[in-house]
Amino acid sequence: xxxxxxxxxxxxETIFHxxxxxxxxxMFTSSLVSLLLIGLALVANRKLTDTDRPTGLxxxxxxxxxxxxxxxxxxxxxVRKTNRFFPxxxxxFLFILLNNWFGLLPGVGTxxxxxPTPAPALPLFRAGTADLNTTLALAIISILATQLFGVRxxxxxxxxxxxxxxxxxMFFVGILELISEFAxxxxxxxxxxxxxxxxxxxxxxxxxxxxLGVPLPFYGLEIFVGFIQALVFSMLSLVFFNMxxxxxxxx
Amino acid sequence: xxxIEEKRMTTDFAVAFxxxxxxxxxxxxxxxxxxxxxxxxxxxxxxxxxxxxxxILGIAFAEAIAxxxxxxxxxxxxx
Numbered sequence: 001x002x003x004x005x006x007x008x009x010x011x012x013e014t015i016f017h018x019x020x021x022x023x024x025x026x027m028f029t030s031s032l033v034s035l036l037l038i039g040l041a042l043v044a045n046r047k048l049t050d051t052d053r054p055t056g057l058x059x060x061x062x063x064x065x066x067x068x069x070x071x072x073x074x075x076x077x078x079v080r081k082t083n084r085f086f087p088x089x090x091x092x093f094l095f096i097l098l099n100n101w102f103g104l105l106p107g108v109g110t111x112x113x114x115x116p117t118p119a120p121a122l123p124l125f126r127a128g129t130a131d132l133n134t135t136l137a138l139a140i141i142s143i144l145a146t147q148l149f150g151v152r153x154x155x156x157x158x159x160x161x162x163x164x165x166x167x168x169x170m171f172f173v174g175i176l177e178l179i180s181e182f183a184x185x186x187x188x189x190x191x192x193x194x195x196x197x198x199x200x201x202x203x204x205x206x207x208x209x210x211x212l213g214v215p216l217p218f219y220g221l222e223i224f225v226g227f228i229q230a231l232v233f234s235m236l237s238l239v240f241f242n243m244x245x246x247x248x249x250x251x
Numbered sequence: 252x253x254x255i256e257e258k259r260m261t262t263d264f265a266v267a268f269x270x271x272x273x274x275x276x277x278x279x280x281x282x283x284x285x286x287x288x289x290x291x292x293x294x295x296x297x298x299x300x301x302x303x304x305x306x307i308l309g310i311a312f313a314e315a316i317a318x319x320x321x322x323x324x325x326x327x328x329x330x
Contacts (some may be wrong), residue, residue, distance in 0.1 A: 010329050187315070195317035201325065233310045 006208050007203055012131040013122045015113055029108070030128025033098045068093060075238050080109065084243050088145055092138065093234040096129060100196055100226030103127020104219065109200065129196045129229075132189060139188035142237040143181060150244030157247060184240070195229045266324045273320020280313035 010131045012024035044061040054062055068090045073082045102108060103126070112121035128134045150158040162178045164170040199222040288306035292299045 008325075008329055010325060082326060107259060188318055191315040194315070194322045197319055197325070198321050228311050232308060235308065 006204050007123075008204060010197075011230040012126055012133070015057045015122055015124060017164060024131065024133075025123055025126040026128050026131035026134060027159035029102060029125045030099055030134055032125075033102050035096065037094060037098060064094075071235075072238060073236075076242055081242070081245060084149070085238060088236045089238050089241075092142070092237055093230050096138070096192065096233055097227060097230035099128040099134070100230060101223065103130055103196060103200060104203075104222055104226065109204075127196055127200065129192055130200055132193045136189040137184045138192070138233070142188060142233075143185050146244045147181075147238075149241050154247050156179070158244070181246070188236070190235070192229055192233055195225055199225055262327055266327050269320050269324045269327065273323070274317045277313045277317040280316070281310050284309045284313060 012026035014022040015025050015028060016023050040061075044057050049058065051216055068088055072089055073079070076082045076085060106212060108125040108127060109123045111124045112159045113124045114121045130249065147158075150161075150180050164174045203215060203222060206218050286305055288302055291302050295302075
């Protein structure tokens with residue numbers, strides 16, 4: 001049976017402990033990705049020069065930042081809002097994108113940890129976003145930030161969206177709005193986790209069925225899906241942030 | 252022994268059923284999205300890139316519904 005020969009685990013596995021704190025392979029990988037991003041930002045920042053014609057790393061980083069900035073600005077159409085939302089949205093996008101693509105590197109999921117002899121050998125790396133805990137954390141951050149931006153822009157009248165006694169219908173709509181905030185967390189978390197994890201399973205299964213050449217187009221598909229999901233997550237967060245800052249009376 | 256075999260049979264059926272039912276909606280959704288998107292590109296070829304971007308975003312949302320079904324199927328299969 002093919003299904004017995006391949007190792008698929010829905011949850012991330014513990015690879016080592018720091019004190020009594022268990023470190024799973026996806027936590028380990030997402031920490032690596034974070035370090036990579038921080039390192040890249042520090043190196044680019046140190047080499048920053050004031051020139052009209054940036055080259056090399058500076059050119060690339062400027063392109064990334066400018067593209068993300070104009071993306072945020074195309075939704076908000078307001079420089080103050082753009083400045084406020086941009087750091088979080090750009091972080092979401094870059095972190096998720098790098099995590100998704102890191103999971104596609106050769107060696108992720110295939111380099112196994114056999115010492116100190118865990119019964120089935122565990123993969124040392126696992127894409128951070130292929131673990132529900134990571135995506136749930138990102139989703140909670142996004143929705144909490146939505147509430148914070150909403151309160152900051154509209155003060156206490158933001159909560160009128162949820163608790164409204166002006167008419168029975170509005171009261172009921174408020175309850176629905178409250179439920180939809182929790183539904184957003186779940187749909188954010190499952191969309192990202194499902195897409196990335198399903199992609200990994202797809203690649204593993206295809207590679208087990210026909211190892212030569214056939215997985216290649218699926219590999220390209222997964223690179224595309226990784227990009228699209230990072231874009232979807234950050235765009236949706238951005239739209240929610242933007243909606244929270246616009247009061248109901250205004251529009 | 253027979254019990255285990257029967258349980259596996261029902262799980263396999265549930266997995267197949269979840270995937271089969273769960274993909275009907277997204278399939279229709281994606282079909283409609285692409286049909287309308289292509290129609291719009293046909294009418295206004297200059298806006299092709301803008302339509303395409305939004306179409307792909309919409310497809311990603313519709314696809315997510317199928318992915319929910321897939322997650323349920325994977326949980327049934329591997330947990």
